[in-house]
């Protein structure tokens with residue numbers, strides 16, 4: 001019960017226990033506590049309302065005497081199931097609604113991982129984002145201090161703020177050699193919304209799509225929610241084998257190919273230049289669009305230029321390109337974008353308008369000021385430098401502690417390390433044991449069909465905590 005916003009009024013003439021009983025009764029009536037659900041313990045309520053436990057007992061007695069709650073020895077106080085039969089009102093069967101919706105929930109294990117991350121202070125190798133000390137807090141403060149906000153606070157253009165789209169177009173030209181104009185850009189709530197919009201607007205239930213195995217996309221129930229048939233493109237050292245697209249197309253008539261070619265999540269691999277060229281040849285011949293999901297290509301650790309995106313090599317307009325600021329700046333900013341042909345962008349913008357009337361101006365304004373400022377380049381160099389350091393600390397810790405137990409391919413960029421477990425260790429049991437030790441990662445089979453792998457993300461963990469995290473992982477592993 002979120003009692004933070006409410007406290008009994010100690011000056012009131014109404015006795016405190018009565019105020020509390022009324023308050024709980026309202027929460028029950030509003031449906032927050034369905035029939036049969038447990039109410040908080042007397043002790044915890046007394047603490048949050050800042051009253052004696054006796055006052056809570058009196059409040060629960062009051063609710064008990066009017067039939068609202070039941071008291072079951074050993075299991076506390078529950079909302080009565082009988083009382084609802086006596087009244088004329090009927091409570092909707094929320095469980096049924098929750099189970100039947102066509103938009104599918106995340107897998108329970110994913111929900112479990114998210115809850116653990118949010119509720120506990122763990123050494124976090126699971127979240128696919130930057131550590132807080134890599135996020136540009138100071139740059140944003142400076143923008144807020146030094147730039148006047150003069151944008152309209154009305155509904156934004158559904159394609160996104162025009163200034164930001166101009167800036168994204170310049171950014172793409174400068175950093176990725178991608179030619180586009182503000183007309184061919186749609187601003188989205190991260191790359192995630194871009195993927196969702198594409199799937200919803202350009203595909204139909206029953207359509208076949210090909211995607212990397214393992215991949216981030218594997219974790220997207222979005223594909224299943226849209227009723228798509230999914231076919232896997234196995235990822236090896238140099239990414240997928242483009243010829244597989246031809247084979248799949250012959251058998252299943254593939255409608256779209258989803259790729260994260262550079263510093264792939266979770267394997268960290270880069271689709272080799274030859275393979276990138278071949279993907280473009282094949283898909284252009286077959287007339288299949290490629291969705292290039294590219295959140296990581298600017299996080300390259302090599303001194304040479306970053307690997308060229310498919311979009312920058314695309315001569316036939318086959319590629320719809322997605323990227324975001326989540327892995328370069330801040331995942332909580334929720335700024336991503338799609339680049340594509342005008343008719344596609346208009347269609348998606350129309351859908352975005354129906355969903356949320358366009359993206360909020362505040363993060364768009366901030367993103368625009370940041371992307372066009374000189375400090376963006378400095379920040380980017382800083383992030384790359386620090387991520388390389390994190391990657392190296394992780395690799396040294398693994399080589400020292402776990403070289404007998406797992407192997408990996410060293411990524412040249414991005415934020416993830418994909419590890420193969422040496423023996424037949426169950427990743428889920430390893431996760432449970434690791435959680436007991438205060439460390440978390442993503443079991444590989446959540447991301448693809450291969451078992452015996454784990455994804456260790458070095459982007460999110462504090463550098464100093466990485467060796468300790470690996471020591472704890474080792475302890476967990478030795479217990480299995």
Ligand SMILES: Cc1ncc(COP(=O)(O)O)c(C=O)c1O
Pocket residue numbers: 128189190191192193216260265293295323324325326331335336
């Ligand atoms: C390959 C890939 N695509 C898309 C996303 C979604 O990122 P966001 O919506 O924060 O831009 C992620 C996040 O982990 C990712 O790894």
